[in-house]
Amino acid sequence: MKKYFYISIVALLVTSLAVSSCTDDFVDRQPEYSIDSENYFNSKAEYDKALIAAYDLLQSSYVNVILGEIASDNTLAGGESPNDVIGFQQIDDMIHTPVNTNLRDLWNWMFAGVQRANYILEFKDKTNFVGKEQIIAEARFLRAYYHFELVKWFGGIPMKGEARFQIGDEKTIKRASKEEVYAAIESDLIYASQNLAAVPSQKGRATKGAALALLGKAYLFQNKYAQAASTLDAVVTSGAYSLVADYNSIFEMAGENNKESVFEVQYTDIEGAGFGCLQCSEGNVAVGFNGIRNYSGDLFTSGFSFNVPTKEAFNAYEAGDGRRGVAILDIEAWAASTGATFGKGNEHTGYFNRKYLPRKRSSNAAGDLNLTNPNNYRAIRYADVLLMAAEAYNRGGLDDAKARGYLNQVRDRAFGDTNHRITASGAALTDFIFKERRLELLGEGHRFFDLVRTEKAAGTIPNFKAGKNEIFPLPIEEIQFSGGNWEQNPGY
Secondary structure, eight states, X not given: OOOOSOOOOOOOOOOOOOOOOSOHHHHHSOOOOXXXXXXXXXXXXXXXXXXXXXXXXXXXXXXXHHHHHHTSSSEEEESXXXXXXXXXXXXXXXXXXXXOHHHHHHHHHHHHHHHHHHHHHHTTTSOOOTTHHHHHXXXXXXXXXXXXXXXXXXXXXXXXXXXXXOTTGGGTSOBOOHHHHHHHHHHHHHHHHHHSOSXXXXXXXXXXXXXXXXXXXXXXXXXOHHHHHHHHHHHHHTSSOOOOSOGGGGGSGGGTTOTTEEEEEOOOSSSOOOGGGGGGOSSOHHHHHHSEETOBSSSBOEEOOEEEEOHHHHHTSOTTOTTHHHHEEEHHHHHHHHOOBOOOOTTOOSEEEGGGOOBOOOTTOOSOTTTOOOOOEEEEEXXXXXXXXXXXXXXXXXXXXXXXXXXXXXXXXXXXXXXXXXXXXXXXXXXXXXXXXHHHHTTSSOHHHHHHHTTOOBTTBTTOOXXXXXXXXXXXXXXXXXXXXXXOOTTO
């Protein structure tokens, strides 16, 4: 199977078992050795296991990806009915509240990732061994990744430096400002970029290029164009990455971890999963959720018909753009040409997110196949880096010629020729770059946040309220747990 960096949930955050007795002889007995949080990290192997556990929560980010599309103008929630996964439906309609199971999951799972990374960092000086700098750098990359997801979705969040949260901290530690969260992300990624290997020892592990790309993205989200341009340019000029010739190949199994991949979340179908613990799945849950309802036919298997692209998104592509047929499956045309059959779900548009549709697999797949898809999530692609660099150079007033060059590399691949290059400058070039990001990255979970950070969400996303919907509400449970220490986001 293609699982390279094996990720499984490891029960590391375990406390000592407390026992009591009325007899003095029991009190005087020497305790037997136990594995707990305070006597762990005695060897490289134990740091490695803790790092695997920190990577593990990346797999639960499937919900971030699917909601990043549903919240945007790219797709509708879909599903079986208007009540199917009600949290998805509410976010799609921009009527979500602090009572939303899916937002609560996103908050919990990303904070679990932070907690596991901080577990390593809290004990980073306990044991020395060759190669520890790499492990610490990976832990800091992962913490930055989780923090970046949290600040995108919720704005300022509580942080505790290089220490795990303990019970009671929620009542004393305030939410950091958005600026403070970004400062922590920058610090982690600068360190990671200086200490990570350029080539991973195992596929799926963070690299210097991944750290620089994420750092450049964090700068771009803050409109720090000069820093974003130079940081992203370092990824481009490293020579470590390039665009693959066949756009379609990127999203098939054979195209995983290819030369365009800067960072991928690794998935596998060799372990089963169930709805009782979706974050436990080793497979990409979003893929089954995107699947065609009651499908029978070539190439694909059926799924739950969520996250269905709109007709407007389908029509956004120019004639001759080879990306449309890769990003969006026109099910009527596909059925007519292949003889496939399918069912229609809620908000059926006739289109599906083809990049992340479930493909037919070997009989070795385990469990519910809709929850254990092995399709990796291409979290950062080189094309994304090129477009972010183009945006930074253009919006920063730094170098429109360079911006056009990066933009046109992406367009040349999309059309298979050089006849569709952009020659504009200034604000017109900015608009072309924004449009290109949508077309290149459609279905990959970036659209909502691109609209928000460029202040184009209001008027583009139906029912979006400026001053409110740029971020999402903290789960009501977190407000209650904090005893009012954490203020709710405005408008919720």
